Amino acid sequence: MRGAPSKPKAELMAVAAEPAADTPLDIGELADLLGYSMKRAQLKVFDHFLRVMAPLHLTPAQFSVLLLLERNPGRNQTEVANTLGILRPNFVAMLDSLEAREFCVRKRSSSDRRSHVLMLTEKGKATLARAKKLVAGKHEARLSEVLGEDNRVALVQMLAKIAREL
Amino acid sequence: MRGAPSKPKAELMAVAAEPAADTPLDIGELADLLGYSMKRAQLKVFDHFLRVMAPLHLTPAQFSVLLLLERNPGRNQTEVANTLGILRPNFVAMLDSLEAREFCVRKRSSSDRRSHVLMLTEKGKATLARAKKLVAGKHEARLSEVLGEDNRVALVQMLAKIAREL
DNA sequence: TATTGTTATACTCTATAACTATA
């Protein structure tokens, strides 16, 4: 389909001719706009992540929370949410869901009874271990395949620099 | 603030000590996750775009539509929306807003009365010209300043490759 | 008085079904 440009209709008489339908649009300067390529690429990357992670039903945001809890056990909700750029009110439902799936627990802090100390459960640790293997073996590996490993690393460095310095 | 780590409270007796509050969390493996850096960077880039474009009140999505209409006059809503990855139903309100601001017009196609042919108005062209100057002079220029011009170009190429091939 | 977790709420984006008018 879409092979031969068969045009049975006579269009010779078209006056202020409308453009050749069927032809892909020219994105022009959009191709050089960093924000445009970044948004399109980001959607693809998250979509690929979700497909790879489908067996574990973890979103990128959930995975990032589990990673952070593993590396920083005993922190409170405000600290974790802030680190990830999540607003505290929006972090509540997210934690509810992770706690309902028994990946982590909230515990009243003994030193400050206002705050909840967060920790992974054994189930959370096990799930995170499986998730990491999927991400490394199927997700990041695919990105290295597309870009080349050196470029993938360079790309992450540039993105981190933008996030830090822009 | 946050200069000297003044710790008046005696914490020597803490048994299963909670982590040193006040210390930034360790993002660990998150720093190497492409999707994570890309999301954080993308938010920063769009935020910067919005600040630069504040005098014209144009979002990245609106700017991309105007660019596409300029380069591809006479296309219909489905074609433009598809090219930008916008769903047709969601494109309606967006066009309503751009048309209300007199940046573009919908015209019934003479060859297919179902479709609307889209074109920039003179006001739309003039606004787009101003927008392009802001983007080139203040937005992309800032990104080149942060990354270096060669790296900025290389970055766009890698992002485009991901959008195409992942 | 200030902070933690929380609720309520609102606004934007995104996604799907279904209608209408044309083809």
Add this chain to the structure above:
DNA sequence: TATAGTTATAGAGTATAACAATA
């Protein structure tokens, strides 16, 4: 019957105000 534009609607994601418990 199929397609273009549209409406309605629902779900994420994100943002702010305010309250109870605690500091």
